[in-house]
Amino acid sequence: MSLTSTEHVDTGPADGPDAGTTPPGTAASPSSRLKGLAERNALLALLLAVIAFFAIYPESSDTFFTSSNASVLLGNQSVVALLALAVILPLVTGYFDFSLGAIAATSSVLTAGLMSFSDLSLGLAIAVGIGVGAGIGAINGVLVTRFGLNSFVTTLGMATLLGGLIQWYTGGQTILAGIDPALPRFGSATWLGLPRVVFVVLLATVALWYLLSQTPFGRSLYAIGSNPRSARLVGVRVDRSVWTTFVLAGALAGVTGVLQLARAGSATADNGTSLLFPALAAAFLGATAVVPGFFNAVGTIIGVLFVSVAVSGLTLSGASAWASPVFNGAALLVAVGLSHYLGRHRGVGTG
Amino acid sequence: MSTTARPPTTDVVLRITGMTKRFGATLALDGADLALRHGTVHALIGGNGCGKSTTIKVLAGVHRADAGRIEMAGSAWSAAEYDARAGRAAGLRFVHQDLGLFPELSIAENFALDAGYPRGLAGRVSWTALHRRVAGLLDNYEIGASPATPVAALRPAQRTLVAIARALQDQESDRHLVLVLDEPTATLPQHESRLLLDAVRRRADAGQTVLMVSHRMPEVLSVSDDFTVFRDGRTVASLVAARPTEAELVAHMTGSADAARAVVRPQPASGPAADAGRGDVVLDVAGLAGGPLRGVDLQVRRGEIVGLTGLVGSGRTSLLKTVFGEHAPAGGNVRIASDRPAGDAAASVPARIAGGVAYVPEDRGGEAAFADLTVRDNLSATVVGRYWRPWGMAVRRERADAGALIRSHAIKASSTEVPFAALSGGNQQKAVLARWLRREPALLLLDEPTQGVDVMSRADIYRIVRETAERGCAVLVASSDQLELCGLCDRVLVLRDGRVAAELSGAALTADRLTALTQSTETTAGPVPAPGDR
Numbered sequence A: 001m002s003l004t005s006t007e008h009v010d011t012g013p014a015d016g017p018d019a020g021t022t023p024p025g026t027a028a029s030p031s032s033r034l035k036g037l038a039e040r041n042a043l044l045a046l047l048l049a050v051i052a053f054f055a056i057y058p059e060s061s062d063t064f065f066t067s068s069n070a071s072v073l074l075g076n077q078s079v080v081a082l083l084a085l086a087v088i089l090p091l092v093t094g095y096f097d098f099s100l101g102a103i104a105a106t107s108s109v110l111t112a113g114l115m116s117f118s119d120l121s122l123g124l125a126i127a128v129g130i131g132v133g134a135g136i137g138a139i140n141g142v143l144v145t146r147f148g149l150n151s152f153v154t155t156l157g158m159a160t161l162l163g164g165l166i167q168w169y170t171g172g173q174t175i176l177a178g179i180d181p182a183l184p185r186f187g188s189a190t191w192l193g194l195p196r197v198v199f200v201v202l203l204a205t206v207a208l209w210y211l212l213s214q215t216p217f218g219r220s221l222y223a224i225g226s227n228p229r230s231a232r233l234v235g236v237r238v239d240r241s242v243w244t245t246f247v248l249a250g251a252l253a254g255v256t257g258v259l260q261l262a263r264a265g266s267a268t269a270d271n272g273t274s275l276l277f278p279a280l281a282a283a284f285l286g287a288t289a290v291v292p293g294f295f296n297a298v299g300t301i302i303g304v305l306f307v308s309v310a311v312s313g314l315t316l317s318g319a320s321a322w323a324s325p326v327f328n329g330a331a332l333l334v335a336v337g338l339s340h341y342l343g344r345h346r347g348v349g350t351g
Numbered sequence B: 001m002s003t004t005a006r007p008p009t010t011d012v013v014l015r016i017t018g019m020t021k022r023f024g025a026t027l028a029l030d031g032a033d034l035a036l037r038h039g040t041v042h043a044l045i046g047g048n049g050c051g052k053s054t055t056i057k058v059l060a061g062v063h064r065a066d067a068g069r070i071e072m073a074g075s076a077w078s079a080a081e082y083d084a085r086a087g088r089a090a091g092l093r094f095v096h097q098d099l100g101l102f103p104e105l106s107i108a109e110n111f112a113l114d115a116g117y118p119r120g121l122a123g124r125v126s127w128t129a130l131h132r133r134v135a136g137l138l139d140n141y142e143i144g145a146s147p148a149t150p151v152a153a154l155r156p157a158q159r160t161l162v163a164i165a166r167a168l169q170d171q172e173s174d175r176h177l178v179l180v181l182d183e184p185t186a187t188l189p190q191h192e193s194r195l196l197l198d199a200v201r202r203r204a205d206a207g208q209t210v211l212m213v214s215h216r217m218p219e220v221l222s223v224s225d226d227f228t229v230f231r232d233g234r235t236v237a238s239l240v241a242a243r244p245t246e247a248e249l250v251a252h253m254t255g256s257a258d259a260a261r262a263v264v265r266p267q268p269a270s271g272p273a274a275d276a277g278r279g280d281v282v283l284d285v286a287g288l289a290g291g292p293l294r295g296v297d298l299q300v301r302r303g304e305i306v307g308l309t310g311l312v313g314s315g316r317t318s319l320l321k322t323v324f325g326e327h328a329p330a331g332g333n334v335r336i337a338s339d340r341p342a343g344d345a346a347a348s349v350p351a352r353i354a355g356g357v358a359y360v361p362e363d364r365g366g367e368a369a370f371a372d373l374t375v376r377d378n379l380s381a382t383v384v385g386r387y388w389r390p391w392g393m394a395v396r397r398e399r400a401d402a403g404a405l406i407r408s409h410a411i412k413a414s415s416t417e418v419p420f421a422a423l424s425g426g427n428q429q430k431a432v433l434a435r436w437l438r439r440e441p442a443l444l445l446l447d448e449p450t451q452g453v454d455v456m457s458r459a460d461i462y463r464i465v466r467e468t469a470e471r472g473c474a475v476l477v478a479s480s481d482q483l484e485l486c487g488l489c490d491r492v493l494v495l496r497d498g499r500v501a502a503e504l505s506g507a508a509l510t511a512d513r514l515t516a517l518t519q520s521t522e523t524t525a526g527p528v529p530a531p532g533d534r
């Protein structure tokens, strides 16, 4: 694709946005259809294989398959999953947002701080947390679209800035006291045997899947990601759409922050990087699944599960603390490589 | 003449035999043969999607053929052994359609980026050595420019020549390279392509071997020695040292002499569209200025097809883009009357589209294609809203509609779900046209609508455009093909210095008059077109 800015993310050519939900065209040959099917479900199969492995592997088998482990795993990963969903929104249109981890951290600290330092009610504090997330997204969006700044650098700058503000606001201290107990209660409650937060993630996944693959707006986002100049000339309001993805992503990161606070019961003066990188890895892994070559909501969730299940299994079988980042990093590299390969391979090969 | 006489083996520099290449369900090449004789211009022709570009991509090592044999410079490879490095070592050089030049850099730098900078003392770049060498090459290729000139300041034909000279810069006198050009003239205006082809012809007379793909039959006929015609991935004719007529070539391409006669020339407009009693004014442009435009006045009525021509830099593309709302005018105004209410008053692209305007841009790859999205996505890009229901997109209906468009516009695609990039160039162009025609526009803006389209489909496109006009659409078509304009349009406007300098219609509308009127501007118009604009 020919681009006006160098910052565009290239996941390579592949199928259309909703090809994952529909069988390929009638004239496609059976062999290529089979190949497509295998390609779409490879990550899911890998996930199941990893689950099966750790369920059988003697070192981890007795703890791995228990419902409490599953519950802890899903509960802990819900934060990363939500952030990963936020990450793919700008990525679909070809822009990076590196500040989303920091936005989540900001929202978490702000929600806690407003209750703790300023005695705001829970509802109001949450609203401000999410609203500030959306607001920061809006600023990012304006800088990237109106002023044409490089999204990579702009959002990296924003992330650094937010990290500093968090330090200033908290004085480097963890906010423990004064948080409305209803929030942590929600964070640890279960429903149908699963942590409640999992249902928040489920809701967000369905909403994002619908937005991206079942609305004209979602289509236009993929069109922008494919060729912004062509998109403009078929009537897509490119700048406005890109800006919207930054705002939505910021708001979703804000929700992530609140969820994190609910899970942890306290807000640490953290800059959110530890959240962002697993989320990015999941997003890129997700772009190799379901709709190969394109960032998509369902694939992203599979990506999150794949990474977390593998890391949990490794930890249970006695691997040390370094296993998690090593695995995350490796998964990210493999995912980027794979989506590059898929793109090349599709553009050149299968019909 | 149309027999498949084998060229004598002694002077064959490149021979391909039995080349086969399959893409999924599509058999792009089905045992194709090709033989190039030393020092000739060889035209590779055939309908859209017959495998020309695939052959070139195999030679360039972009694709690996499934079967076949390539012989070159005394060596032979099977399809499996051949790769890009083998081709380069054996002397193949390619100039792709986008040329791959860096417009903001100087000619010399463009050469050096390819071959490396000559080094002087202590490894410093030796600019004098570089400029001396490049100046020699520019002389050799008769490109009237200095090595320090930025590529952006060159005429289109000169840019192509620079790309050719760059591709051949390591050619030594004793060893001749084979130059491969895929549709080098597709986006060049007529006299620019004339300049380019003359230069290519002179190179060939001096011993250069050239393989060239083109859909412009008159050009092909004027410059080529040998012809190879492909149909559905097979070689159906190879004419050596021949002077075929256009009808003969088209007969080979279509496999039917009757079909050939019908398509060779666009029939002049006739019937209701041609007579002067047309409808209301749909497009009214008054005093339009901005970019290269300096006060354009024109009107297009319902059912009328108006042509636009002019030299490079005369502002045809700017005019269309301004009318479409993509460029803001610096002065003057554009009024569009249609029964569809525009979204808002400001002249934005979405408002124009809502008001029934359609625009097929000149730069297909850069401004029309969504290369990695499916053909279906590309076809419905202008009408996505129609397929939305609260419970999701009506993908099945969308696919059925896309399938119907593929059939009605004779687009060669194995399915609606393949990526757009898998279509051949001409088929992509037809799909872009189909994308807009399905909106049944009130005003249709076309910029080089038949670029890369084969002669047969070109006739189809003329017919479709005429039918659209007869249904009440106003059409404004910019083209550098004078014959096309004469055959298609009711009247043609000649743009010069950013104004409408002349208008031809009726009996006065002939290709010769048009050529004369455009050429006469050459003395008055500046030689330097704005980069990327015309």
Ligand SMILES: Nc1ncnc2c1ncn2[C@@H]1O[C@H](COP(=O)(O)OP(=O)(O)OP(=O)(O)O)[C@@H](O)[C@H]1O
Binding pocket: A347, A348, A349, A350, A351, B023, B024, B026, B027, B028, B046, B047, B048, B049, B050, B051, B052, B053, B054, B055, B412, B413, B414, B421, B422, B423, B424, B425, B426, B427, B452, B454
């Ligand atoms: N990457 C690809 N994947 C799948 N099919 C392809 C691919 N590239 C080409 N094809 C198919 O192979 C056939 C030959 O295409 P090719 O581009 O060689 O045609 P062409 O002769 O250059 O046509 P045109 O005159 O339109 O440029 C077409 O049917 C095309 O759809």
Ligand SMILES: [Mg+2]
Binding pocket: B052, B053, B054, B424, B425, B426
């Ligand atoms: Mg081609």
